[in-house]
Amino acid sequence: MTRKLLSLAAILGASALTLAGCAGSPESSGASDTSGTTLTLRMWDETVAKSYEKSISAFEAENPEINVDINIVPWTDYWTKLRQDVATKKADDLFMVNASSYSAYVDSGNLLDIGTTLGVNAKNAWEPSVVDQYTRNDKLWAVPQLYDAGIAVYYNADLLAAAEVNPEELNDLTWSPDVEKDTYLPLAKKLTRDAAGVPVDVEGFDGTPVQYGTSLSNDGQAIILPFTGSNGGTFQDGDDFNFANAQTTESVKYLVDAINTSKVAPPAAETNASGDYARDAFLEGRLATFQSGVYNLKNVSEGAAFKWGVAMLPAGPEGRVSVTNGVALAGNANADKDSQPAIKKLLAWFGSTEGATFIGAEGSHIPAVTEAQKSFFDYWKKENVDVDPFFDVIKDNKTIPAFTGPKFESGAAAYKPIFDQIFAGQIEVRDGLKKAQDAGNAALAG
Structure with missing residues (x-):
């Protein structure tokens, strides 16, 4: 230095x-x-x-x-x-x-x-x-x-090509609690493979993914807030936590089921323990798509030994809603x-x-x-990286507020262990979110 x-x-x-x-x-x-x-x-x-x-x-x-x-x-x-x-x-x-x-x-x-x-x-x-x-x-x-x-989706072009998935398909994905309307989970299943390359939803899959389709996890900024907002839910009301509402509960249950039932994302035991696990798995070629922000652009650019690109955030029942x-x-x-x-x-x-x-x-x-900001755009243009998805997602101002409040860190420390349990499938989502909300708000009041 x-x-x-x-x-x-x-x-x-x-x-x-x-x-x-x-x-x-x-x-x-x-x-x-x-x-x-x-x-x-x-x-x-x-x-x-x-x-x-x-x-x-x-x-x-x-x-x-x-x-x-x-x-x-x-x-x-x-x-x-x-x-x-x-x-x-x-x-x-x-x-x-x-x-x-x-x-x-x-x-x-x-x-x-x-x-x-x-x-x-x-x-x-x-x-x-x-x-x-x-x-x-x-x-x-x-x-x-x-x-x-805004938040967007990094993709491993080589893994998509092996699964015969065109990157453009990522820009049209919709997640929904209604399986008839959900296109996100089917594609994630197609991209999740065992050691023999068999997709998770195909007969012959051995039950142990070595390649995951998506990075869904207990990540507040990159995952929880966008999924919450795109289902019409909220995380805070002013400085207080209110994430036990019906829409947020529905969003979190979708994430938890994708991890623990469909197995299209890494186990919560891994992602709960390290906020960098999903990013590292993506760079190691074990994750086909990685939902994150521009704050990981440099990491991906310098660490990826494969062809990659950036696609739009999936839309939910209320459309695309990102945090900024x-x-x-x-x-x-x-x-x-x-x-x-x-x-x-x-x-x-x-x-x-x-x-x-x-x-x-x-x-x-x-x-x-x-x-x-021109210096940023000029840099990535020279690198032939399209950064538009990070900006297109917030053009219509459909955003969910970022975490806030003078005691937010204390509240988050109180609810995080319960969120870890929820995402690991150790506690039922609705009851867990109510318990976590109560713990977080108690910490704010303390």
């Missing part, structure tokens, strides 16, 4: 670097320009961080009095460490937040008001859906950075007073076309700065 990429281990292992997490502290490397301001920026994604490092280099060239270090904290530790550091006033000067976490920091007075900091019209340059996600009490609390667009999401950059309201002008400059830079273009230039993500 370069000077700007600080590992969590290094920060925990050296008191000087811990102090660097406080706004305005000097660089631990003993750089000669100790009269300038050093800011730290916390994020969890090392791939995206590489693009940010290039952007920071350009920012520092224009602002030589400001040094910026990136502090990478892995996703598994990110939220726990951030809560601890914000509470003890040791958080970085700027830090990445997601829609399900930021509101807690708003309510506790730890984030800069972006309208006051950069002006009320600054938001006009950013993706409206991401602006909406980070608006609370009629104020914007973070600068939109990464835009997920975004990541934003928050300014620490409790950072050193002398560093606030530099924080303002850096927030403005990352909210500008010039500063955000670096994010999309290598295809790692879509900038939430709308004028900077």
